[in-house]
Amino acid sequence: MLDTILFDGWKSVLRIAIMSLLAYPFLILLLRSSGKRSLTNVNIFDFIITVTYGATLGSIITSDKVSFADGAVVLFMLTLLQYIVSKLSVNSKGFTQMIKASPSFIYRNGEFDEKSIQKHRIRKDDLRGKVRQQGLSSFEQVEAIVLEGDGSLSIIKKQEGLSKDALENVK
Structure with a gap:
């Protein structure tokens, strides 16, 4: 039992290495293509997206139940939602007031x-x-x-x- 906790075989290690090589660059590419605002913590929504990116990336890399395609779709959807929210906040004062705290x-x-x-x-x-x-x-x-x-x-x-x-x- 102790040996499976410390080392469960090369298959899982290899999977983690491959998923890291696929998912991390994909996230970097996604963030770079979506613009600089995705990397800032301007409001609570941006904070939630940033934390969720990290949790999702961790799940993609470590969980054998999440395929790269599944994880890529989640990362893409998070980026799309963040883009939509940032566009709405730039173009709608009412929406901005709803999601951003005032000083x-x-x-x-x-x-x-x-x-x-x-x-x-x-x-x-x-x-x-x-x-x-x-x-x-x-x-x-x-x-x-x-x-x-x-x-x-x-x-x-x-x-x-x-x-x-x-x-x-x-x-």
Whole structure:
């Protein structure tokens, strides 16, 4: 029993090697042909697609119940769905609002937005760290902290006399 756990024969090893040589380059080709956006995590749908690519590739390579053709169709369909969603999000503001989170103020005008901090489960210590990473020593030097739609934090430094038009669509 222990010997089948450690080594089950050359047939499965050879299958994994061949499937790796077929599936991995196929996925690379598919991603390169679908454009750069497929490789970014802009919204939750893009994140799901990225994770699913990895899970699918792993299944194609390791499962003897998944043929290369089956796996290729799954990878192609995921890429097609991602392409359709990205096209719709570029051409439809309503669709974009449905799939993409909007930015939120976490800090502005010298005050933390406690409701937003609680809603998004953000710790003030994490905000302090982000402020320090920007080379700032005090929140007095910060105009605003924005939680972006992709989950990243943007620190806007105070600067007198400059337009704040980048903050227009933040809630």
